[in-house]
Amino acid sequence: MIRIGISGYGNLGRGVEAAVAAAQDMQLVAVFTRRDPESVNLCTAGVPVVSFDKIKEYKDKIDVIVNCGGSATDLPLTTPGIAEDFNVIDSFDTHARIPEHFANVDASALKGSKTAIISVGWDPGMFSVNRAYMNAILPDGADYTFWGRGVSQGHSDAIRRIPGVVDARQYTVPIDEAMQRVRSGEQPVLSTREKHRRECYVVAAPGADIASIENQIKTMPNYFADYDTTVTFISMEELKEKHCGIPHGGCVIRTGYTNGRKNAHTIEYSLKLDSNPEFTGSILCAYARAAYRLALRGDFGCKTVFDVAPALLLEQSPEYMRAHML
Amino acid sequence: MIRIGISGYGNLGRGVEAAVAAAQDMQLVAVFTRRDPESVNLCTAGVPVVSFDKIKEYKDKIDVIVNCGGSATDLPLTTPGIAEDFNVIDSFDTHARIPEHFANVDASALKGSKTAIISVGWDPGMFSVNRAYMNAILPDGADYTFWGRGVSQGHSDAIRRIPGVVDARQYTVPIDEAMQRVRSGEQPVLSTREKHRRECYVVAAPGADIASIENQIKTMPNYFADYDTTVTFISMEELKEKHCGIPHGGCVIRTGYTNGRKNAHTIEYSLKLDSNPEFTGSILCAYARAAYRLALRGDFGCKTVFDVAPALLLEQSPEYMRAHML
Numbered sequence: 001m002i003r004i005g006i007s008g009y010g011n012l013g014r015g016v017e018a019a020v021a022a023a024q025d026m027q028l029v030a031v032f033t034r035r036d037p038e039s040v041n042l043c044t045a046g047v048p049v050v051s052f053d054k055i056k057e058y059k060d061k062i063d064v065i066v067n068c069g070g071s072a073t074d075l076p077l078t079t080p081g082i083a084e085d086f087n088v089i090d091s092f093d094t095h096a097r098i099p100e101h102f103a104n105v106d107a108s109a110l111k112g113s114k115t116a117i118i119s120v121g122w123d124p125g126m127f128s129v130n131r132a133y134m135n136a137i138l139p140d141g142a143d144y145t146f147w148g149r150g151v152s153q154g155h156s157d158a159i160r161r162i163p164g165v166v167d168a169r170q171y172t173v174p175i176d177e178a179m180q181r182v183r184s185g186e187q188p189v190l191s192t193r194e195k196h197r198r199e200c201y202v203v204a205a206p207g208a209d210i211a212s213i214e215n216q217i218k219t220m221p222n223y224f225a226d227y228d229t230t231v232t233f234i235s236m237e238e239l240k241e242k243h244c245g246i247p248h249g250g251c252v253i254r255t256g257y258t259n260g261r262k263n264a265h266t267i268e269y270s271l272k273l274d275s276n277p278e279f280t281g282s283i284l285c286a287y288a289r290a291a292y293r294l295a296l297r298g299d300f301g302c303k304t305v306f307d308v309a310p311a312l313l314l315e316q317s318p319e320y321m322r323a324h325m326l
Numbered sequence: 327m328i329r330i331g332i333s334g335y336g337n338l339g340r341g342v343e344a345a346v347a348a349a350q351d352m353q354l355v356a357v358f359t360r361r362d363p364e365s366v367n368l369c370t371a372g373v374p375v376v377s378f379d380k381i382k383e384y385k386d387k388i389d390v391i392v393n394c395g396g397s398a399t400d401l402p403l404t405t406p407g408i409a410e411d412f413n414v415i416d417s418f419d420t421h422a423r424i425p426e427h428f429a430n431v432d433a434s435a436l437k438g439s440k441t442a443i444i445s446v447g448w449d450p451g452m453f454s455v456n457r458a459y460m461n462a463i464l465p466d467g468a469d470y471t472f473w474g475r476g477v478s479q480g481h482s483d484a485i486r487r488i489p490g491v492v493d494a495r496q497y498t499v500p501i502d503e504a505m506q507r508v509r510s511g512e513q514p515v516l517s518t519r520e521k522h523r524r525e526c527y528v529v530a531a532p533g534a535d536i537a538s539i540e541n542q543i544k545t546m547p548n549y550f551a552d553y554d555t556t557v558t559f560i561s562m563e564e565l566k567e568k569h570c571g572i573p574h575g576g577c578v579i580r581t582g583y584t585n586g587r588k589n590a591h592t593i594e595y596s597l598k599l600d601s602n603p604e605f606t607g608s609i610l611c612a613y614a615r616a617a618y619r620l621a622l623r624g625d626f627g628c629k630t631v632f633d634v635a636p637a638l639l640l641e642q643s644p645e646y647m648r649a650h651m652l
Contacts, residue, residue: 313462
C-alpha cells in the first residue's frame with residue numbers, strides 16, 4: 001500500500017481524498033491543515049487531521065504528500081519546503097513562474113533524495129501532456145487551447161470583491177465559431193475576445209446599484225475587459241439551485257501537416273467534467289503513484305508530467321496493460 | 327544527428343521518410359528492402375537503397391531502424407531478428423500476439439544491449455496511450471474506441487480477392503448515434519453492428535456477376551458479415567478520382583465517475599487524418615527519437631508506448647517544454 005498524506009483540505013484536497021479512497025493500492029495516512037485541526041471533518045473515517053506545523057513528524061510514515069495548497073502564496077513555499085523530506089505532488093498553475101518553482105523544488109528534492117512532480121492537473125497537466133504528444137507528431141502545426149464551459153473560481157472571486165455583491169458565479173465559455181475554425185485546419189490568429197466569452201451570475205445586496213456593478217464587472221482589467229461579458233442578476237435561491245456545481249472542461253486542438261504540407265491532420269483532446277476538483281484530484285492521485293514508483297527506482301528530483309511514462313500511473317501491471325490496453 | 331534506417335518501403339516507409347526529412351535532429355542513412363534495390367526510388371536524394379540481407383553491415387552506421395514491414399508475417403520475424411544489433415521501432419498491430427512479440431523482441435534487444443519499441447502508431451499507439459491516461463484518472467469507468475471514417479487496407483484487399491473485382495476501396499464508418507450514446511455517459515453495451523458500418527466502392531470487370539459480388543462481400547465472415555455494409559459499383563475513373571487518398575481517424579472516449587459516482591466525466595481523444603501512413607510514420611519517427619535517448623541512458627530491452635515519457639519524443643529541450651507547453 002502506498003501511504004498518502006494530503007496537505008490542504010479545500011475542494012481539491014477532498015477530491016484527492018475521494019480518489020485515494022477509490023484506489024486499491026493506496027491508503028490515506030493523515031491530512032495536514034493550517035486551520036485548527038479540530039475544525040476539519042474528513043470524509044474518510046479514522047484518519048487524523050494534523051497541524052501542518054507537525055508534518056515532518058510523519059517523515060517515515062508517509063510515502064507521498066499530495067500538496068493541495070493554492071498557487072499564489074502557498075505552493076511556492078510549501079512544496080520546496082517539504083520536498084526534502086517527502087515525495088510530493090502539487091498542482092502549481094502559475095505558468096510564468098513554473099521554471100522558478102521547478103528549480104526550487106528540484107534542489108530540495110535532490111538534497112533529500114526524494115521525487116517531486118509539480119504542475120499536475122488538467123491544465124497544466126493532461127492538456128500539457130497532449131500538447132507534447134501533438135507537437136512531437138506534428139511539428140509543422142499550431143495548437144489551440146479552449147477552456148469551458150466551466151466555473152472559474154478566480155473570476156467568481158473577483159466579482160465577489162465588488163461592493164454590493166453578495167455572491168457570484170462566473171462561467172468561461174469557449175466560442176463555437178472559433179473552435180470550428182481551428183478544427184477546419186485554417187490555423188487562425190484569434191484574439192482573446194474571439195476565443196472565449198464570460199457569463200456572470202450575480203446576487204446583489206438589496207438596494208445595490210445594479211448598473212454600477214455590471215459596469216464594474218465588464219470593465220475590470222485582465223479579468224473581463226478583453227472579453228464579451230454578460231451579467232445576469234439572480235436571487236440567492238437561484239444561485240444555489242442552478243449554479244452549485246463546479247463543472248469545467250475544455251479542449252486542446254492541434255492541426256498540422258505532413259510531407260511538405262501535402263496532407264493535413266487534426267488531433268483533439270477534450271474534457272467534460274462535472275466536478276473540476278474531483279477530476280483534478282484523481283489526476284494528482286495517479287501521479288502520486290508515479291512519484292512513489294520513481295522514488296523506489298531512485299529517480300529523484302523534480303519532474304513534470306512530461307517526464308512520467310504513462311505505465312507509472314496505473315495500478316495495473318505492464319503485462320496487463322500490454323494485453324488489454326495496447 | 328540521430329542516424330535513421332528504414333526497413334520496408336511501402337506507404338508507411340514513405341511516411342517515415344517524410345517525417346525524418348522534416349526533423350531537424352535526424353538524418354536518413356539507408357532504406358532496406360526485400361525487393362530489387364534497383365527498382366526502388368526514394369524521395370530523399372543521395373540515400374542508398376540496400377538489400378535487407380545486408381542490413382547488419384550497417385550495425386555501427388545507424389542509431390535506430392524503423393521497421394515498416396507488415397504485422398502478419400514480416401514484423402514477427404524481422405523485429406526480433408534485428409533487435410540484437412539495432413535499436414528498433416515497429417508498428418506491430420496484431421493485438422492478440424503482442425505479448426508473444428514483446429517477449430521475443432525483449433530477449434533479442436537485451437542480448438545486444440539495444441532498445442526496441444513495438445506497436446507504435448495510432449492504434450496501437452496514441453489510442454493506447456490515451457486509454458492508459460484515461461484509465462489511470464478514471465478507474466471507475468468504461469472506454470470505447472471508434473475508427474473512421476477511413477480506408478481499411480485489409481478490408482479493401484479482401485474485396486479485391488473476389489473473382490470479378492478489378493479494384494475496391496472500403497471505408498470504415500463509425501455510427502454517430504453510438505458515439506453520442508457513449509459521450510452521454512450511459513456506458514452502453516454496443517454490438518459490432520451498432521458501432522461501425524462499412525462502405526464499399528467496387529470496380530467490377532466487364533460482364534462480372536454484380537449481384538454475386540455484392541452478396542459475397544456482405545456475407546464475408548469476420549470482414550463484413552457482422553456489419554451493415556453498403557456496396558456501390560463505380561468505374562475505375564471514379565475510383566481514381568474520388569477514392570485515391572488514404573484518410574483515416576477515429577476516437578477513444580472514456581466516461582467515468584468520481585467520489586462514489588457522485589460526479590461524471592468524459593474524456594475524448596480524436597484524430598482526423600488526411601493520410602494514415604504519413605501520420606503513422608510521423609509517430610514512428612518521434613518514437614525513434616525516444617528509442618535513441620533510452621538507449622543512450624542504458625535503458626535496454628523491449629518497450630511499448632506505455633513505457634515512454636512524453637518528453638523523450640520531442641526535439642525541444644525539457645526547459646523549453648516547461649516554459650512553453652506546460
